[in-house]
Amino acid sequence: KAGVTQTPRYLIKTRGQQVTLSCSPISGHRSVSWYQQTPGQGLQFLFEYFSETQRNKGNFPGRFSGRQFSNSRSEMNVSTLELGDSALYLCASSARLAGRSGETQYFGPGTRLLVL
């Protein structure tokens, strides 16, 4: 099976712009989660989508949004970019919503966003 793919891999934007990142989960996986990784804050959970519905949300401002399509592919959008949004954005897929043990998550390589 192909792994989680993310596009684009690298992106440069300027402050005030908006950006859309794409994630294709492993075939058959229905849950997609997004994370932000920065040197200062480490890896932080953004949100999770399952069956086109947001199921969990981290502590990020409303400028960060996402959606999931019927084929489980997901996009996240960041509007009005700030310098602090420069980060590695990681997507992870799981087969299901987590049961008691928590589903194993499979991560993509990430999209590195630089905001100038």
Place this chain on the structure above:
Amino acid sequence: DAKTTQPNSMESNEEEPVHLPCNHSTISGTDYIHWYRQLPSQGPEYVIHGLTSNVNNRMASLAIAEDRKSSTLILHRATLRDAAVYYCILKAGANNLFFGTGTRLTVIP
């Protein structure tokens, strides 16, 4: 999610066993212990998870203390490809993983 405490860094010689500790004194009865690792320039990778009993898989072993307040990830023979940041995470359902600072493992040839 309950917090975990890990050493910032550890070193190991190649082909020797590595024991990566994790303290989780506030773990609840429903929390599973998960380990992920992140190799340089890659996304995190699942390693192993367990609840109460010790667990083994092809990558590693997980030893869980009887009171579940600590656990140890064991790599039986460290290789250069095992150099990574290892994260110990407590999960009680939900797919939102809380990553702490992890342990950076350096493998010395």
